[in-house]
Amino acid sequence: MTGAPLRGVNSITSFTPTFSRRSASIPNDQGTKAIYTINKQTPGSHVNVTETRILDLKTNTSALFSNDPRDREAHWLGVGDLVIWLKEVDQGATEFWIGDADDVVKDYVDLKTLAQPASRHCAGKIDAKASYLKLRSLQDEHEDIAIAVSCPATSNGVLYNPKTNASYAGDIYNAIWYTTLRKKITHKSILGTKYIVSPTKFVNALRGTDLESPLTGPTDYDISTSGIVFLARASREDLRGANAYYIPLKTFTELSKPRPQIVHVNGLEGGSSNPVFSPNGNSVAFLKRQHPTDPGDRNRVIVINNIRHFRIHMAINEMPTQESENKWHLSPYSVAWSENGRELYVVAVEEGIRRLYKIPATLSSIRTAPEPITSNSTTPADVRHLRMVFSAPMDTSALQCSSG
Template sequence: MRIAPTFSRRSASIPNDQGTKALYTINIQAPGNHANITEIRILDLQTNTSVLFSNDVRDKEAKWFGFGNQVVWLKEVDHGATQIWIGDADDVGRNYVDLKCLTQPESRHCAGRIEAKASHLKLQNLQDQHEDIGIALACPSTSNGALYNSETDARYTGDVCNAIWYTTLRKKAMGNTTLGTKYVVSPTRFFNALRGTGLESPLHSPFGASTDFDISTSGIVFLAKASMRDPGSANAYYIPLKSFTELSKPRPQIIHVKGFEGGSSNPVFSPNGDSVAFLKKQHPTHPNDRNRVIVINNIRDFRMHMAINEMPTQQSENSWHLSPYSVAWSENGKELYVVAVEDRIRRLFKIPARLSSIRAAPEPITSDSTTAADVRHLRMIFSAPMDIPSQR
């Protein structure tokens, strides 16, 4: 008798701020009996040991909360809703209770819920007087901008699209004094950032990517097409927000880059929220066009350029033959990490965030790289500074 093979898939590990622990998810599937086991685990980076945090198949998208070793994650619950949970990774192994039971460790609590299927969890410390945490989720939306729940809105027959919903997590004193204060969803409801715009984000591909939008103290940056039925390329948009609870939000502003009409991808804020980096192609239809790295500085002042259709650009003298497909900021915001394929190998490169200062060919920093990247066309890397005109 032949035994069907078991397959396992592990997500990327997410380290905490101290670099001592890492979160990851592992999915185990046995095709023979269709068993599907999903575990959220915590890896101790000092001892290289792994412990179980959750084995509830409803739990997903665990992230570090930013305070100590607290973890925040999404839980799919009955009636098509999603709960937001917060727990402490330091309690794993001491008071862990199998999540197939109805009980939870005391350190874990439900911070709130949204009445739809949610994904693409994003968090941002707003650094305000209330110590609020901005939270954004991707949820289905009806054509009039309301939440769409496939289980409770069965009679709805209109268009359904993805939308970005945001609010805050705020500290609240719990009734049980032993629990102290806990973060919970703000009394104000979740807001649809794209209501009335005709835009959809994350993109349908088929479900969009977690890199289709990002949030910061500056607001929201995201990818979208001109309309839900637009077959063209995606553009980057920016919504400036003074808070994550404001009712009258500005309309999204498209980020134009002079001479670049191709699709945009992977928008991400710098750690301080002052700048945005993303990838963009120069030609809208050229099949062999490469991604370019774009950096928009002073994004908080972008609203002053609403009437400008093309961004001012500063271009370096050389260019790079590789086409990066992801970009991320260093912790201090001074460098960018980009991933590109060279000689059929994925390589990680570090480049200065001030792209116009690049004078030498970027070299891969990943350990499996034995030779420097062959960089001949560094014109693909340039910056688009937001120079604010002097007030007269």
Template sequence: MTILATKFTPEVLLSAPRRSPAIPNSSGKLALYTVSQYSFETHSKKYSIKVLDISSGHSTELFTNPAYSEPTWVSEDEFIFVNEVNDNDAVTYLMLASVSESKPSAYVIQSFRCSVSNLKAKDIGNGTVALALTAPASASGSMHDALKERKPYSSARVYSSLFVRHWDTYVSEHRSVVFYGALRKDEKSTKYQLLGPGLVNALAGTMLECPVPTFGGAADFDISKTGLVFLSKDPEINPAMWTKTDVYYVPLKRFTEKKPPTPQIVKTGGLQGYSASPTFSHDGDKLAFTRMRHKQYESDKPRLMLIPNIEDLSNVQEFYKTDDGEGGWDLRPETIVWSNDNKELYVTAEKEGRQLVFKLPSSPLEARELPQPLIKDGAVGSISNLATNDGRLFLTSTSLVDNSSYSILDPVSNERILVSSISKEGKTLGLSRSQFDEFWFQGAGDYKSHALVMKPTNFEPAKKYPLAFLIHGGPQGAWGDSWSTRWNPAIFAEQGYVAVMPNPTGSTGYGQQYVDDIALDWGGRPYNDLVNCFEHIADNLPYVDTGNAVALGASYGGYNWIQGHPLGRKFKALVCHDGIFNTLADWSTEELFFVLHDMGGTPWEKRELYEKWDPAAFVGEWATPQLVIHSELDYRLPISEGLAAFNALQSRGIPSKFVMFPDENHWVLKPENSLVWHKEVLGWINKYTGLNTIELASSVEGLSLR
């Protein structure tokens, strides 16, 4: 059964199956992935580990236990995975199973008394598979024993340094570290066993932490036959004030070394910011990664870097390096994959609302021409090699109408073959690529700005549609041709709006200067870009009724600047999710480096800038009905910001509503909460635009995991 939706509604969005990236095995014939799906009928989630036959596109279900996660190949047909059970003897088990069994069974390799995650495995020869994973470590460096942890009599927490809390949790004393080990098959039982001395803390004796909080994962480290590389914040500087993240190398030959060598730092000269995506070549001799220049700027441009010989960490080369230090390639490389012969690199980078794949020589000395994209549309989230004798790539991607697709890309001919689309390229969700459009408009300076558009499925050019003006957060971010379960423009389009998503000054994917120019100017050029975009819509999109418009946004998109300025009077209603009320309260956030950069310093050093761009200073001009949404676990923008905005609206007698979620962070992630979020948002804007019927559910014939 597949989803057959007569209309794309919030219920369809939130109950649609969600697939992980599919990872091929070494022959490129099979790929492992997971899929989950929430049911609003049973109020429960289904979950499955599946294997995809790449040639036919047919999938087979292997396991449905929701405690199973992170399937990772260890051979052509065998894979390990995590079983998080939290029983009396263990919290997590490392399991192994085979896709060749007609009825797959699994056996335990090792049990752990804490949560482990981010599995990586690599065949290093002689029947040995190198293994790495992450887990919390105690002060002694050993793996934390959660079952022995004594519950304190007091709930007090005492801190003498930053962070106190990060994203949605208060920081604990346990650091996450990378453990390594080796697996080998027992000759008698033919089962994999963990070789002595078991799992070893690669960061032992240091103050280093990996993955990097709070969103770090398996991409923060890599393994090869030559050793292990990982990322960590610089322990010598305050992580709340600075972004500096370094690459470290631990040489290992067998992955059974009882005492790991001291991690060796990779020095990059004047580049002192974030590092990311450390990726070994297939032979383990070379390392590629990215590095930013500024150590207090999270949205600086990543530079693509190479260590051509991992035994010589002093030789670090930058791709497209320029004498002025700006770098010759003005995009932001992210995911890195080596070609099978190690002669080329494939990287993803954002460009004008798309996350595309680029190809370039694997040596900076040979990379003379700027790389060109191999695809045109969508957002590629994962790249994998296929067979070792096959130069083709396996892509996992999404788009504004397709929530998950797997495809094969030939990097020579640029031919792309669809293997599997979970939504049949949007058809089973009731969506079509014809709904998507875009335009460029004159920005507030001598530059053009870009906007994406989503129209209703029953769009008729001769009709007039109310406008849903969506403002993205970040502010260094962008709307793109990608899927979202939180701010999906098709949801608004299917209510009867034309959804327009401008990418004003500060947006990524349009060159680094465009990103940089929002700093110190929050209510300046970005606001004027939005004004120009609105005027462009009024003058050039005859099917949009700008006299019947609403504006919505989250985080910086909920920056209440618009409410206090003339653009705010252009809208019938506003929606502000986890927004900003008072810039002088920005120091209640957790990652202080963000506000330090964007406001040019501290409130006692640069108070005039904090006051200049303070929305609270213009509350006397507020007049537009506004829905305020905020969550208790949002430590990035604490809930006091939402309460203050609502208090101001109510005090001024402006129609307003406050919705709060006690168990959500900066994002509303739980399906039942998200459905309420959609109901409140759509109910609010539909009330003021005259679209009084909220369709939260549609005729759905069968919901199934695919």
């Protein structure tokens, strides 16, 4: 038996949902714009579209900045509204591109030719796949900007690229590579001023140390005007987990590279995680466990002040203090500094709910267990930098219709 057609319906309309996944929105220093990426996927289709967009925080409008599928990890450069991002290019290399956030709408990439707008420029290149881009203004006479990325390296500490090192059969590990961006004045540039990678090229922070760094995400290392802090272990077989290491740097172009110093905390022999510099670069906070092999052990918050004067075995406060040890039973898994560097924000799970806590950066002043400042599970899992906690507008084309 065939059912009668529905009256008033001339065609059958099928719905093809498009799912959008959006990153956190990172605002600029002025708090006027934010940058974020959005990935659009259609079930049953192999086409994924990734866009970098600029959100105007005053008008709450979003504009396309780039739809080049090779672009990744867009960040504010820290100079005006300039944006820096990674671009995957031929032979497995990575370029560093810089453009102005005001170049939206008219200046996104031509997908047919993959040509870049004339107002954007390539600041440099590293001959490997780079990730986890970090930037920090050094506030020196040259207005240099420290730049660091994670790239694979061979056992002798040189860059590894499978497309150009196909014959290499040794061990491969992740390493932190750093240098600076320097301002270059040129009248030929539409921008007038360009930033380019320093001629000294990138330096492997781990070369000659025998350290193995996990570098599984951007929270595994940080840079500042005081240098680099990162996670590493003595060998891949080390079951105690990674330790925090510190490399003192001033210019990020030192001719003699300082050796990494292990940040040892007396009485705490477990793994470390989430190292992050304070806004002024003078202090470092990170998480550390007491027992090296107990999976049920909890993280403690560690703060090292005057990091430039750090020496192994120096006295370090831990949180919570002796008075609150029995009350603070949670294990923080993320730590971030407040903008003024006076407080720390940590995220911990209590009874299945993620909660955000604020504690003084002077850990010795804590006398009772910290109280949560959020009670619901709406806290983002990573609040490494609180200015990242923004919501970009929902894509109005989340549902698309097609007639058939």
